[in-house]
Amino acid sequence: MGFEYRKRKILNALAKKEVVEVASLVEEIGVSDITIRRDLAALEKLNLLKRTHGGATKIEGSPIVNFDLKSNQNQAEKEKIGQKAALEVKEGEVIFIDCGSTTLQMCSHLKHLNIKVITNSLPVVSALQNCxxxxNLIGGELDQKRQAIHGKMAEWHIKQYHAHKAFIGADAIDKEGHLWAISETEAEISTAMITQSDKAYVLADSSKIGKKGYLKFSTETHEIIS
Amino acid sequence: MGFEYRKRKILNALAKKEVVEVASLVEEIGVSDITIRRDLAALEKLNLLKRTHGGATKIEGSPIVNFDLKSNQNQAEKEKIGQKAALEVKEGEVIFIDCGSTTLQMCSHLKHLNIKVITNSLPVVSALQNCxxxxNLIGGELDQKRQAIHGKMAEWHIKQYHAHKAFIGADAIDKEGHLWAISETEAEISTAMITQSDKAYVLADSSKIGKKGYLKFSTETHEIIS
DNA sequence: TTGTTTTTGTTTATTTTTGACCAAATGTAA
DNA sequence: TTACATTTGGTCAAAAATAAACAAAAACAA
Incomplete structure (x- = not known):
């Protein structure tokens, strides 16, 4: 029950209740009050909360939300979408797989197939190990946050290949069926994959449909799997 | 109950709980605390977790990407060589890092530098996350066994870049200083890296020096770090 | 087999964390 | 305001976790 454990407990409590008290934390976590106070002081230094008498309050301008929770939210749906998309892949084909948490879900259903996958996503590569x-990994600059490759070199790399199908992960799909990306670099990669393949499938869970995103990158209508 | 078994146990526990403690791992796995601590240190080096007092936490913003190499002999020596090689790298430089268990050891000593690394090795990429x-990841076909990229596209990719230094992992170095590779594809990658850099360093532990390998791929004399 | 390397565990010393005590500061109620 | 209870921040000692050095055990190769 070290500091990291308590830190999470405290921040979780704060996320729910706006305000926490030293006394209740002492009881919940089972350590002395001085320890809790030291924790609060440490967390205040990290700008994760603001201390008050007898406890602490949430900080307003702190966007550090547990996106762990968010990614779990649609997990089941994404899994289904991934499975559905994998059914479209036939033995012997060459496919592009874009980066994204939904497209990643395809992989576990592809492992037994004798296919060629061209991707810019490291998690996809990881999921396709030992099978x-x-x-074929697209080369270029690594976006550490997205765990994917992008940039001019990546775009060029994609253009050297041709695939039967491309599986794209869009950030949003509006009512007209246009695709929206979260960044220019992602849009470029997705566009290139679409261009270099016979058919493009767009994977999107319900939270992404009927919305607009940051950058519209494709006005064609593609097959949408959701 | 070797390292591989414990590693899986530890990462599984982390995947579920965000935080693990040495004490609970000791109980669950049934080995001494120092062994667990050594495991955690090893996994931290691979960027698979972050050590804390009393345990470890999950790495934030990083999914299950888990690339690493098995079977390590002369581990201690390779570590020293890696450290030595890292000293040759100066702030602001661009370097190639070849695949191999010795070159991989450089990474933990490079994390604080503001440099650009061009590599075909997935474990290297993994070790340089979050820093x-x-x-820049070289694109091309993935050699699943070696966890590295090779092939024509990879070679072409390398030739688009130029680096100050290249760190090469040879399979053998004979008495005349010639380099030997274990396969043609590896030789091609190494050769390309050497060609595209101002200076090449060859990393080799004592078991590789004074021997011949399968394919001689460089007759120049390079700086050997051992 | 023997000898070597690798892995694991024990011991000791050091560091970090935690909790107890007490004086000072803060908040509350009359 | 005063009186009183609570909270807080120091110092210090106890407890826990860690690191380093060395020894034992296991795995491996010759």
Whole structure:
């Protein structure tokens, strides 16, 4: 029950209740009050909360939300979408897989196939380890946050190949069926994959449909899997 | 009940709980605390978790990407070589890092530098996550066994870049200083890296020096770090 | 087999964390 | 305002966690 554990407990309590008290934390976590106070002082230094007499309050301008929770929210839906998309892939084909948490879900259903996957996503590569699938990794600059490759070199790399199908992860799909990306670099990669393949599938869970995003990158209508 | 088994146990626990403690791992796995601590240190080096007092936490913003190499002999020596090689790298430089268990050891000593690393090795990418270093991943076909990229596209990719230094992992170095590779594809990658850099360093532990390998790929004499 | 390397565990010393005590500060109620 | 209870911040000692050095055990190769 070290500091990291208590830190999470405290921040979780704060996320729910806006205000926490030393006394209740002492009881909940089972350590002395002085320890809790030291924790609060440490967390205040990290700008994760504001201390008050007898406890602490949430800080307003702190956007550090547990996106862990968010990614779990649609997990079940994404899994289904991934499975559905994988059914579209036939033995012997060459496919592009874009980066994104939904497209990643396809991988576990592709492992037994004798196909060639071209991807810019490191999690996809990781998920396709130790199996039949032949992997071609797109080269270029690594976006550490997204765990994916992008940039001019990546775009060029994609243009050297041609695939039967492309599986794209859009950030949003509006009512007209246009695709929206979260950044220019992602849009470029997705566009290139679409261009270099016979058919493009767009994977999107319900939270992404009927919305607009930051950058519209495709006005064609593609097959949408959701 | 070797390292691989414990590693899986530890990462599984982390995947569920965000935080693990040495004490609970000791109980669950049934080994001494120092062993667990050593495991955690090793996993931290691979960027698979972050050590804390009393345990470890999940790495934030990083999914299950887990690339690493098995079977390590002369581990201690390779670590020293890696550290030595890292000293040759100066702030602001661009470097190639070849695949191999010895070159991989450089990474933990490069994390604080503001450099650009161009590599074909997935474990290297994995080890350089969440740090200053800007990573450029060479694209092409994935060699699942070696966890590295090779092939024509990879070679072409390398030739688009130029680096100050290249750190090469040879399979053998004979008495005349010639380099030997274990396969043609590896030789091609190494050769390309050497060609595209101002200076090449060859990393080799004592078991590789004075021997011949399968394919001689460089007759120049390079700086050998051992 | 023997000898070597690798892994694991024990011991000791050091560091970090935690909790107890007490004086000072803060908040509350009359 | 005063009186009173609570909270807080120091110092210090106890407890826990860690690191380093060394020894034992296991795995491996010759």
């Amino acid at each position: 039949q699938v032949s992997v | 200053q270093v800007s990573v």
